[in-house]
Amino acid sequence: MATIVSTVAYLGLEARAVEVQVQLILGLPAFNVVGLGDKAVGESRERVRGAIAAMGLALPPKRIAVNLSPADLPKEGSHFDLPIALALLGAMGVVDVETLAEYVVVGELGLDARIAPSPGVLLAALHAGAEGKGLVCPAAQGPEAAWAGSVEVIAAPDLLALINHFKGHGLLAMPQPGEVEAAFTGPDLRQVKGQETAKRALEIAAAGGHNLLLCGPPGAGKSLMAACLPGILPPLDPAEALEVSMVQSVAGTLASGRLTRTRPFRAPHHSASMAALTGGGLKVKPGEVSLAHLGVLFLDELPEFQRAVLDSLRQPLETGTVSVARANAHVTFPARVQLIAAMNPCRCGHLGDPGLACARAPRCAADYQAKVSGPLLDRIDLAVDVAAVSAADLVLPPPAEGSAEVASRVAAARAVQRDRYAGMNVRTNAEADGDLLERVAILDEPARKILAQAAEAMRLSARGYHRVIRVSRTIADLAGGENIGRIHVAEALSYRRRPPTN
Structure with missing residues (x-):
């Protein structure tokens, strides 16, 4: 029976659920990873092997099959190292499989079993919270994951500390959200x-x-x-x-x-x-x-x-x-x-x-x-x-x-x-468009007249016409005006770019 650990694959700002399935099969010793992974995922075999050896454990003399499901979803990055290692340790009986099922796991492994940072931990934490699970991540990224809210975060410095935490020895403290940097204003x-x-x-x-x-x-x-x-x-x-x-x-x-x-x-x-x-x-x-x-x-x-x-x-x-x-x-x-x-x-x-x-x-x-x-x-x-x-x-x-x-x-x-x-x-006003712009940008009659004349004289495109209205709306907001007046439209038109004369 396969041991399953949950992780994620990143597609833009979306974290897609991925199952790491590990099974120990009788046969000649081998370690294969399948499931449409990139080169970094393929190289995880050596990092996982080295990390487990650094703890004094030996891989079982069996055929180790690792499947990243769904198999048709592209997987990139080194953050699959830790879930593969935990699923393998679960199959070996070192870690409780039922405990692993309650977490989403991400992290890169070093050959000395340290857990190194990997991009996208905040997205993984938000995904874990939506799934009602906790998150296992590198210790350096615990403060980042803690920003996700009420998600249980286990931030481990190395694989041995993580195993001891799961066994109830040397529990890891829940990380606190990172600091909020002071505002940087630049020149005055x-x-x-x-x-x-x-x-x-x-x-x-x-x-x-x-x-x-x-x-x-x-x-x-x-x-x-x-x-x-x-x-x-x-x-x-x-x-x-x-x-x-x-x-x-x-x-x-x-x-x-x-x-x-x-x-x-x-x-x-x-x-x-x-x-x-x-x-x-x-x-x-x-x-x-x-x-x-x-x-x-x-x-x-x-x-x-x-x-x-x-x-x-x-x-x-x-x-x-x-x-x-x-x-x-x-x-x-x-x-x-x-x-x-x-x-x-x-x-x-x-x-x-x-x-x-x-x-x-x-x-x-x-x-x-x-x-x-x-x-x-x-x-x-x-x-x-x-x-x-x-x-x-x-x-x-x-x-x-x-x-x-x-x-x-x-x-x-x-x-x-x-x-x-x-x-x-x-x-902001720059994002308003269509019917919304017509509702919020009400021009009085003189403003409408000067805008129509300028659109003809300046040969404004439909996009340029609406952008003048948006700028006029902002100028009116700065002046505290409810409606857009002639003076607001005139100033907005003065900022429209004209082509250079030959």
Whole structure:
């Protein structure tokens, strides 16, 4: 009769139930693992053999058959080591089989029987709680698993300590949830000299979760303003923090089970590949757009990214998810991000400055900006031209208003949106669409008239038209307005990007 231990296989942010079935069969000694596992799963034979030998035990002189069921589900990763070892020890009579049936087990084994961390423990803990079982995991990831709530967590440093716990000798203490990191705010907006229009656009983007493009010469403060954004965004609420931590758990970046209330801020280099940005690889992992979920994805030097890489963001920006299709798996990761992009107006970066601009202006600007596709630009709600900072601006004292003052207004606008969209799968104005947008964005007659005229004159697409309404709704929220007025629409239209003139 086969010994069964429960574990999981990860498919995106979903933990699928897997049974590790071990049977000792009469015949020539052998150790086989079947069930559509990858190379790491196949190599678990040697790690399990070494770990059991390190405890002074010998494998039985029989044919050891290990089946990972369901057999047609792809299994990746080293976290199958511990469930295979426990199922084998159960078949050998070292561990009580009925006790093992009450737990979901994950963890990598070392040749000295230590239990090493493996990605995805938080997802496994949530799955175990949904199944009404406990969780066995590495000691280093006990604080991470404890965030799952009322799940019994056994966090063992090595295989011998785990066996002693099951036998009632040297019981392991229940781990406590990891610490919540202090909020990291980054630079303060007081460091930005001048640029009042850009700072206003940054405030609107933060208040409504809108995408923003900053275009200006080198040294104008584009990257500094983007780095100030985490300091004016509201902190993650507990549900959002857990959602972000689930992505980090799958990616293996959740250190010591520490959760953070600060929204993610990811700034990949422009040499990033499509797999690095959207996810993928041999073992499908979340990319930068998913690691920035519920936070900010900052793309500096936007036209320097490969065009295909940038266009791969079009679907995630629209749907809030990214789907990675492979021959043997179709994985979906969350990707509800706020895109902040920065770019120079042309290759030399000094378009409009007769002393510094190249002789090909303005043609060089059109060629350079054409590297970013129109459909991607259409998904950017606010576009601002950032002027060069003059010497007169630099000698001015710091502005009286900094990140704290702007953050208070952003928090008030976000509170209005939280009440407005309560009970819906929408958090900010940037996510509102369809009938919902029509219900919450009520334009008065002058506002409707100017929007219709602008849509005709600016040749707005249907997406651009609705994005203007969303930005107008956010501007009205910042002003405390119930309905959208003409002044709100006019300001929103001023941020729509226009193509460069040839």
